[in-house]
Amino acid sequence: VTSIEEVFEHIKVMMEELKKKTESKIYSLKQSIVKIKNAERESDVESLTAKRKIQEMTERCINFLKEREMELVKQVNQRCSANDDVMKIQLTQIEENLTNLKDGQDFIAAAFANWTEAEIVAIEDQMMGKLEELAEIETHKYTYPVSRTEFINEGLLELTDVIKDLGSVISEERVKMAISALGL
Numbered sequence: 001v002t003s004i005e006e007v008f009e010h011i012k013v014m015m016e017e018l019k020k021k022t023e024s025k026i027y028s029l030k031q032s033i034v035k036i037k038n039a040e041r042e043s044d045v046e047s048l049t050a051k052r053k054i055q056e057m058t059e060r061c062i063n064f065l066k067e068r069e070m071e072l073v074k075q076v077n078q079r080c081s082a083n084d085d086v087m088k089i090q091l092t093q094i095e096e097n098l099t100n101l102k103d104g105q106d107f108i109a110a111a112f113a114n115w116t117e118a119e120i121v122a123i124e125d126q127m128m129g130k131l132e133e134l135a136e137i138e139t140h141k142y143t144y145p146v147s148r149t150e151f152i153n154e155g156l157l158e159l160t161d162v163i164k165d166l167g168s169v170i171s172e173e174r175v176k177m178a179i180s181a182l183g184l
Helices: 004-114 117-122 124-135 156-164 174-182
Strands: none
8 A cells, every 4th residue: 555645756756757848848849939030030131131132123124224215215316306407408498499489480570570572582591591490490309208216115025024034032941940840
């Protein structure tokens, strides 16, 4: 027969052994919590760093696009200016020819209206020469077509594909490793 004190001591020893086992489990779980919290903090920092790098990459891409936009707009402006120059020259030449033709016709009309027959016959060679010269003016040669200015979306599809595949996000299995350390 065992006494109650013996049974109590036996229970106490068994409980102490179980308590030691649970204490080591508690310690292990607390360590896992610390590891997960550290991993969470590291993950937050890495997430912020990754977001900052994505924003920097995006800004660089936007800056490249803005630079290209400025180059293209400059090319359009240069071509437009060149076209304006050509059209101004053409307009000046056409206006000069128009003035010369009108002046020549006005002179002839005024001569026939105001001069005597003898005066007209006396300068007939000069009048005929001037009219022939005016009749020889080629009006079509001053209407050169100016170059067209258009924009073609060259490379846009390829660029969109590149943008869609630009960058990648990678991650370590830190959280899974911490969870597996828990034995879960």
